[in-house]
Amino acid sequence: MKTFSSLNREGKFNNIVTAEYDLLIVGGGITGAGIALDAVSRGLRVALVEKNDFASGTSSRSTKLIHGGLRYLKQGQIKLVKETGKERKIVYKNARHLVYPRSMLIPVFRKRGYRKFWLRLALTVYDYFAGVSRDEKKRMLSKNDVLERMPVADKSHVLAGALYYEYKVNDARLTIEVIKTAAELGCSILNYVEVLNFSYTTNGKVSGALVEDRISGEKGKIYASFVVNATGQWVDLIRIMDYSDAHKMLFITKGIHLTVSKEFFTLQEAVYFPTKDSRMIFAIPHKSVIYIGTTDTPYQENLDEVSAKKEDVEYLLNAVNEVFDINLQEYQVQSTWAGVRPLLYKRGKKPSEMPRKDEIVESRSGLINIAGGKLTGYRKMAEKLVDLLMHKSSGEFVKCKTKNIVLSGADFDIKQGSIALTEYADHKFDEVKQTGIGVEYFKALFYRYGSNINIVSNKAFDYYNEDKDSAYAWIKAEVWYCIHYEMLHKLADFYFIRTDQAIFDKNQIAKNIEVVASCMASFLGWLEQEKERQIVELKNKIR
Template identity: 45%
Template sequence: MPRFSVFDRPVIQEKLQSEQYDLLVIGGGITGAGIALDAASRGLKTALVEKKDFAFGTSSRSTKLIHGGLRYLKQLEFGLVKEVGSERAIVHKLAPHLVIPEKMLLPLSEKRGLGYWLTSIGLKIYDYLAGVKPEDQRVMLTKKETLRYEPLLRSDDIKGGAIYAEYRTDDARLTIEIIKSAHQHGAHILNYTKVTDFIYNTEMIEGVVVKDEITNQSFEIKSKAVVNAAGPWVDLIREVNASKTGKRLHHTKGVHIVVPHTRFPIRQAIYFDVDDGRMIFAIPRGEITYIGTTDTDYYGDLDNVYTSREDAKYLIAGVNANFPKVQLQLSDIISSWAGLRPLIHEEGKSASQLSRKDEIFESHTGLISIAGGKLTGYRKMAERVVSLVIKKYFAEMHLKKSYTEKIKLPGAAFSNYKDVSSYLLKLKETLAPYNLPSLAAQTLVERYGTQTESIIARFVQNNTDNDSLLALIKSEVDFCIENEMVVNLTDFFVRRTGMLYFDINMLMKYKDAIANYMKEKLSWSDAFYEEQNQSLSYLVAQIKTW
């Protein structure tokens, strides 16, 4: 795998300044990453810049499911259900270690949601539209069977249930692997590079002015086509281009809270109704259970989205109403995250009524913007955008059709999920002599797939610490610095490992040691080192702002 390292930033910057690109993508979330991979793999000379870290916004703050959008059946968005449903199986094949089958329990209550038979019909339609394999198609349950699956459910309100198929993922890791794949296909990509202006030739865009957020250096990037895939910041880029007319974004906030699994020990993932007509996920993951999501209008700072006390109380109330034996409290929350959905505004519709369909806007200066859409549908969104770019600018080049459904992501050298399980068993044997947590091997495989071998080789060679877990984390840091453009402390703890969300205790135990290690590896100044510690401390405080 070609190196994609912070140490290569000067070389990449030089290329961005000196070369002429066919396509420049603004935004390093899942949508921008998918566009860069689709374009580069078809043969377009492609660049991508991101003002923060990759997956900084929505793409690290979702429910972390590659799902078929069951709730969109209620909105009669059959086309959206069909597209994202069929895409689930494709993304699973592209990264079976990262997109993991997850059976979801859907309890049916006496007083909320659809009736038993309407749900059965709806799930059958869902299976058909999503192309679910026969062995994974919905199974309807009696009340007794539902309570056997999950004894914590409120028994006096249950009339039955269903089991249906979903896929669990790590959204930020999926994004970074797509970024790395685009890099392997020749795209020039840089994080912490903010677009500040556009370059025009007779009113048409021919490039952008960017600012390196680390060095404060500004420079120009020339490109024949520019795509704005900045997620929640799409309209801000349109304002820079003076083209924010017609349709606009409507931001809605989605919040997730994290509690110890011992406080909410559900046996499997559950999707349940709450009193206001919405539905909430509760998903066990290792030693924690996370719960979400909310859906409220948002008008605040796009760079600083956090969980409020009201958000947390709403989710806790939903859990306690459906699982009365649990009785969660605000004090049980150990972490949280809040993200924005960049939806298309529709007059008269509430946050939860807005469509999740993506839309493309074209400005009079040639800027192509895309907003809306779902994590699951990133690949088809990218295909549509790149096909439009080719039609407008490169029709004479006779480029390849999109084939990203065949491009395995880094670390995905598996035929299927059974191969992942076999690989995991061998890794557990390798790590058995070391005093490591029981979930260490599984965590590594679900993050890195077969790339884990590189991390383990370094760990075995350099394990001179009295603390083997610290040595293993340092080996992860080395891998992420050399192969995943990690620039700072929060890149590693938030978006490469998800430790801030899923293992806050481990983060707190090792953050100082890792900060010192990264300072030495990356030759940080004392001032930058202090800034990094303060940034991480701020995020740790922010996850429990109440």
């Protein structure tokens, strides 16, 4: 596996601003990452720049689900259900360490949410058109079945329920693995590089961009035959830089999630339940917490500083308290995360009516903008866009290959299926347990890095053999791996993007923050002042 390192950044920046490319992608979320992988796998010379860290926008702030498209049935979007079901299978096949099926309970209440007949019909249609496998098809539940699975506030309101399957995913890690796979195939990629403005030919066609390395302050121009704006929530801001076309493309809404300890909310089954204002909310057990979400409110504030407000948190807590036999309070909230949905703007539509589909719009200058869409459909979005580029270029049309490209970390020489993967993880643990690592800690690393755990393990053995300190050896090995193979630059990015400790395991940060910061300082050459600045930045971000 090639390194994808934070080191020698000056050389990497000089290389990217002195070469010429077929395609420059602006934006390192899942959409830009997917386009980069598709394009480079078809033989195009591709560069991608991201002004912050990869996946630092919406791509790390979702509900952490690869949806199968159940919600689209209400709008009669059968074609979209079929496509979403197919894409979910592809993501599962190509990123097995990050994606796994999870049963979801939908309760049927007397006066809100789905009616029993409609739910049975909808899930039957969904199973058929989404191509759901036999062992994951819907299962209708009696009232007693539902009451055994969820602590309901008013049992008399429960009529029945159903189980269906969604697929859990670490959204940020999925983006990182797509980025790494594209880099492995030859894509030139840098985070913390911001586009300042575009370059144009004499006839007004976009030909590249002036960029700035936000770490070193260096500037340079990247030249490309095509430029794609895949910046998600920032699409309209990037389009304003392009003189040729700046009408509004997006309608932005905000969604927040919160976590509470299982100590306060005992729930064994993930539940998808209705609210009194006719919305649907998830409550999902994960590690030591239950996470709850999401809201959906119009957002017109700073896109770089999206946060959960008091009223957002109160809305989710009230929704849970109305349905479940609990009384959650704000002080019990362990963490929150907030992101925005870059929906396609349609005049006269309500926020809930704004389409969730993706759209490609070409400006008069030739700047290609892509917006909308969902995490599940990232690969198909990329395919459509690169097909467009192929038709526009003078070269031979090359078909999309990403359906069969296994992502970084998912290169397991074992049969398909989560059971086989569990056995593989057990085997890998047996190989390293002599270092003293605990089984739960190792499993967390395994499902974070997948088959690349071998690289982490080998480095951990090296460090362990130096001083026999197991905890230090594994933390140092993980940080070393993220710097050398995942272009990690900042302490906060380790906790928010490379791992999910900042939202699901905040207590762990207090235990290892000094060790992680010291390791990063050693590898990246930080002075003590910079190390302390990084720690303060992380703590401010967590609050």
